[in-house]
Amino acid sequence: MLNPVTPEIESALHAALPEQAFRPLAPRYLEEPRGRYKGGDALLLAPRTTEEVALAVRLAAAHRVGVVPYGGGTGLVGGQVAEDLPRPILMSMERMNRLRGTYPAENVLVAEAGMVLAHVQQAARDVERMFPLSLASEGSAQIGGLLGANAGGVNVLRYGNARELCLGLEAVLPDGSILHGLKRLRKDNTGYDLRNLLIGAEGSLGVITAASLRLYPRPAVKGAAFLTVESPVAALKLLSMAQRRMGEGVSAFELIHRMGLDFLRDTMPEVRQPFATAPEWMVLVGIGLSGVPSPEPELEGLFAEALEAGLVSDGVVAQNEAQRLAFWHLREAIPEANRRIGAVSSHDISVPISAMPDFIEKGAEVIAGFGAMRINCFGHLGDGNLHYNVFPPAGRRAAEFEAERGAVKRAIHDLVHEFDGSVSAEHGIGRLKVGDLERYGDPAKLAAMRAIKAALDPAGIMNPGAVLRGA
Numbered sequence: 001m002l003n004p005v006t007p008e009i010e011s012a013l014h015a016a017l018p019e020q021a022f023r024p025l026a027p028r029y030l031e032e033p034r035g036r037y038k039g040g041d042a043l044l045l046a047p048r049t050t051e052e053v054a055l056a057v058r059l060a061a062a063h064r065v066g067v068v069p070y071g072g073g074t075g076l077v078g079g080q081v082a083e084d085l086p087r088p089i090l091m092s093m094e095r096m097n098r099l100r101g102t103y104p105a106e107n108v109l110v111a112e113a114g115m116v117l118a119h120v121q122q123a124a125r126d127v128e129r130m131f132p133l134s135l136a137s138e139g140s141a142q143i144g145g146l147l148g149a150n151a152g153g154v155n156v157l158r159y160g161n162a163r164e165l166c167l168g169l170e171a172v173l174p175d176g177s178i179l180h181g182l183k184r185l186r187k188d189n190t191g192y193d194l195r196n197l198l199i200g201a202e203g204s205l206g207v208i209t210a211a212s213l214r215l216y217p218r219p220a221v222k223g224a225a226f227l228t229v230e231s232p233v234a235a236l237k238l239l240s241m242a243q244r245r246m247g248e249g250v251s252a253f254e255l256i257h258r259m260g261l262d263f264l265r266d267t268m269p270e271v272r273q274p275f276a277t278a279p280e281w282m283v284l285v286g287i288g289l290s291g292v293p294s295p296e297p298e299l300e301g302l303f304a305e306a307l308e309a310g311l312v313s314d315g316v317v318a319q320n321e322a323q324r325l326a327f328w329h330l331r332e333a334i335p336e337a338n339r340r341i342g343a344v345s346s347h348d349i350s351v352p353i354s355a356m357p358d359f360i361e362k363g364a365e366v367i368a369g370f371g372a373m374r375i376n377c378f379g380h381l382g383d384g385n386l387h388y389n390v391f392p393p394a395g396r397r398a399a400e401f402e403a404e405r406g407a408v409k410r411a412i413h414d415l416v417h418e419f420d421g422s423v424s425a426e427h428g429i430g431r432l433k434v435g436d437l438e439r440y441g442d443p444a445k446l447a448a449m450r451a452i453k454a455a456l457d458p459a460g461i462m463n464p465g466a467v468l469r470g471a
């Protein structure tokens with residue numbers, strides 16, 4: 001049983017921490033992007049140092065008070081929302097936002113957990129390097145939240161997800177002890193890898209306070225092209241062709257369906273569309289190359305070969321950096337267009353890459369069973385990860401289909417399971433998918449997860465209710 005932060009516990013925290021660590025609980029801390037969860041009363045703390053985090057967690061452990069780590073608040077599964085908890089501590093990392101160091105010769109940067117991703121990217125650019133993690137929420141999402149959720153984004157194809165970009169972690173464990181794992185090593189085989197345990201734990205095993213991050217040389221040139229494809233099967237063949245021609249230079253390969261373009265036209269007409277008539281399917285190919293003077297000939301070469309092979313029917317290659325950014329702007333506006341339309345049910349799923357076309361076809365058959373619902377299926381084809389979102393029929397509102405939401409979700413997740421896929425490719429479990437993890441998770445994995453949680457957090461104070469039920 002957890003206890004709320006009582007006036008006595010609050011006094012003990014005031015005695016231990018500087019006054020600046022206490023912040024008013026503004027409404028934004030109680031909301032999340034999809035509006036599905038609403039936080040309850042909490043004590044908002046914004047510590048400035050790792051020691052302050054440790055002091056607060058130690059007190060929370062002593063009094064069995066819940067601690068919910070809070071980053072940029074952009075998580076999409078409710079992991080950061082302290083809903084239905086006896087007044088917990090909401091631990092915002094916003095003041096732990098310093099760059100601790102850059103080591104260009106090592107291709108390493110050390111950042112505190114509250115540093116916003118866009119600032120980390122800039123710090124890497126300042127030393128002529130690149131931090132490749134990139135996603136539409138990068139102006140708000142923080143390093144701690146991104147590692148907590150093991151975020152993916154658009155460059156996973158080439159550089160991996162947040163986990164692959166982290167070399168070491170500093171964190172406060174549920175008993176208030178500090179894990180000093182901030183090494184800048186690429187090789188360190190000294191027992192259990194606690195870094196990888198904390199990454200993706202969504203704050204349920206501790207509070208990440210800083211991370212050493214892997215940087216990369218910046219490609220000399222970057223390019224992008226929209227290519228229309230007949231089908232997802234053709235898109236996969238195009239991906240193979242692009243990788244044969246440019247190898248690792250292919251950094252992103254995003255599938256976009258006409259529904260996404262229709263939603264953009266209806267809700268964000270200011271976003272420029274590349275084709276006069278929206279194609280059924282198109283892909284956005286992103287490349288970063290060194291050793292060539294410009295990216296356009298490479299993409300034009302791909303376009304010509306794919307045209308010849310009958311894989312694409314039309315295409316447009318960005319001719320300058322402004323156009324490249326405009327292409328990405330279109331892709332990244334799709335989630336906002338979706339939000340404005342309002343989904344009945346959204347699914348962040350992955351299946352083996354070669355099974356994606358089959359999944360898309362079967363998914364449409366399953367959804368047809370629910371009437372004339374619309375599907376906007378788009379995302380990171382190169383990673384086998386789709387945002388498979390189901391919308392009400394045209395002219396209707398999602399609220400009218402509240403009763404169907406559970407059945408739609410279940411049908412899609414059952415299909416994902418049949419395909420040996422994952423019901424959470426990149427957003428995590430949070431509070432939203434606890435039941436899905438129980439339903440589809442491997443029993444041995446679940447038992448091991450529960451044992452780890454019990455060993456590290458016997459009182460269940462770290463992000464209670466996230467990832468594991470009743471923990």
Ligand SMILES: Cc1cc2nc3c(=O)[nH]c(=O)nc-3n(C[C@H](O)[C@H](O)[C@H](O)COP(=O)(O)OP(=O)(O)OC[C@H]3O[C@@H](n4cnc5c(N)ncnc54)[C@H](O)[C@@H]3O)c2cc1C
Pocket residue numbers: 033068069070071072073074075076078079080093113134135136137140141142143144145146147148149150151152153154202203204206207208209335426427430463466
């Ligand atoms: C427009 C938009 C686009 C997005 N696109 C993508 C995408 O392409 N790919 C993708 O993977 N995600 C995407 N997301 C989801 C979201 O941005 C990521 O999940 C991100 O990692 C959340 O970071 P945050 O700092 O906002 O964390 P929060 O939302 O604050 O927290 C997320 C989780 O991490 C925990 N946490 C936060 N800070 C810490 C810490 N210091 N230590 C331990 N745990 C912590 C929280 O308790 C919570 O469980 C998108 C979100 C939006 C709104």
